Amino acid sequence: MRRTSRTTTVGACAVALAAVLAAPAQAHEADSAQASQAEKRVPHWELKDSGTDVRFRGLSAVARDTAWVAGSKGTVLRTTDGGAHWRNVSPPGAADLEFRDIEAFDARRAVALSIGEGEASRVFRTDDGGATWTESFRNTDEKAFYDCLTFFDRRHGLAMSDPVDGKFRILSTSDGGRSWTVLPSAGMPAAQDGEAGFAASGQCLVASGPRDVWLATGGGAHARVLHSADRGLTWTAAETPVPAGDPARGVFAVAFRDRTHGLAVGGDYRADQASPRAAAVTPDGGRTWTPAGRPPPAYRSGVAWLPHSRTAALAVGPTGTDLTTDGGRSWQTLDTGSYDTVDCTPDLACWASGEKGRVARLER
Numbered sequence: 001m002r003r004t005s006r007t008t009t010v011g012a013c014a015v016a017l018a019a020v021l022a023a024p025a026q027a028h029e030a031d032s033a034q035a036s037q038a039e040k041r042v043p044h045w046e047l048k049d050s051g052t053d054v055r056f057r058g059l060s061a062v063a064r065d066t067a068w069v070a071g072s073k074g075t076v077l078r079t080t081d082g083g084a085h086w087r088n089v090s091p092p093g094a095a096d097l098e099f100r101d102i103e104a105f106d107a108r109r110a111v112a113l114s115i116g117e118g119e120a121s122r123v124f125r126t127d128d129g130g131a132t133w134t135e136s137f138r139n140t141d142e143k144a145f146y147d148c149l150t151f152f153d154r155r156h157g158l159a160m161s162d163p164v165d166g167k168f169r170i171l172s173t174s175d176g177g178r179s180w181t182v183l184p185s186a187g188m189p190a191a192q193d194g195e196a197g198f199a200a201s202g203q204c205l206v207a208s209g210p211r212d213v214w215l216a217t218g219g220g221a222h223a224r225v226l227h228s229a230d231r232g233l234t235w236t237a238a239e240t241p242v243p244a245g246d247p248a249r250g251v252f253a254v255a256f257r258d259r260t261h262g263l264a265v266g267g268d269y270r271a272d273q274a275s276p277r278a279a280a281v282t283p284d285g286g287r288t289w290t291p292a293g294r295p296p297p298a299y300r301s302g303v304a305w306l307p308h309s310r311t312a313a314l315a316v317g318p319t320g321t322d323l324t325t326d327g328g329r330s331w332q333t334l335d336t337g338s339y340d341t342v343d344c345t346p347d348l349a350c351w352a353s354g355e356k357g358r359v360a361r362l363e364r
Helices: 002-026 032-039
Strands: 044-048 058-061 067-070 076-079 098-104 110-117 122-126 134-138 145-151 157-164 167-173 205-208 212-216 224-228 236-239 249-256 262-268 279-282 302-305 313-317 320-324 332-335 341-345 349-353 359-363
Touching: 058 110, 058 341, 058 349, 067 098, 067 359, 076 110, 098 145, 157 205, 205 249, 212 249, 212 262, 224 249, 262 302, 262 313, 313 341, 313 349
Parallel strands: 058 098, 145 205, 249 302, 302 341
Antiparallel strands: 044 359, 058 067, 067 076, 098 110, 110 122, 110 145, 122 134, 145 157, 157 167, 205 212, 212 224, 224 236, 249 262, 262 279, 302 313, 313 320, 320 332, 341 349, 349 359
């Protein structure tokens, strides 16, 4: 009986997701029968052969045909044909680096972040589709460990490090990642003991609009989300209901569809530990957070709003993909495949990537 009920609920969510993804296209379909048929298509992840077994925690989806992934062993791949073929465009000499975030502006321009203590944290930029790369930043402070980066537009962006001397450190660029400057720490609240970001999906630092940016944390007594409305100069911190109090627990990813409506996901990344209250939602730009009434069943490391939707989003993690159609208040599992991060594009495409070279695009 329980199995039948669960199957029906998940099936209903899948149809709802298909309707969400099909809706903009339906506006141009004169034939109502065709529109009805489109709503019945069940969406699913279609794996793309990346040709490698590295773990891709960095993902930047540009469009339905174009995406970049970045991962272990200094690997960066790019596709321009929807994943049918992948070109290895890894920076030369980067085999010992761990890429955890990549932000692409189009098929030719991208900025990638490698993580780690000291000089392992670096930023690279390409303007020719990965044929050549320029190292634009190398961390020289042994106390810094950079986790994520984000861009407001093609010129302005930030990168964040775990706390240095008691505060999170922020890098800023105003030339598209070609050069970086450490911002003053005066406007950054003090970090909690043990607090840090998680370099799990490239989504511990995200921007929405020209000036707003959010930073997700864990490890401290409380899992927090910090917000800046002035491109990282000043910040305010808010506690979330996502459990913390352990280096393995906290908010791993946030997503904002505008400057007020946001989602947070996380939990405990250890496979043998439960992750209750693994998701939260904010209606006020991150000032307050409410736990999901029906959260994902396990730890989730990545989250993304569906294109052109005010209420639907996907969350991913090692044990599956979940869908919300009510703005994050409740989640239902759609797929049990392992993914670390997810990203969606304005032309109705969603991509996911993760361990063992897994890259997929949502199909319907």
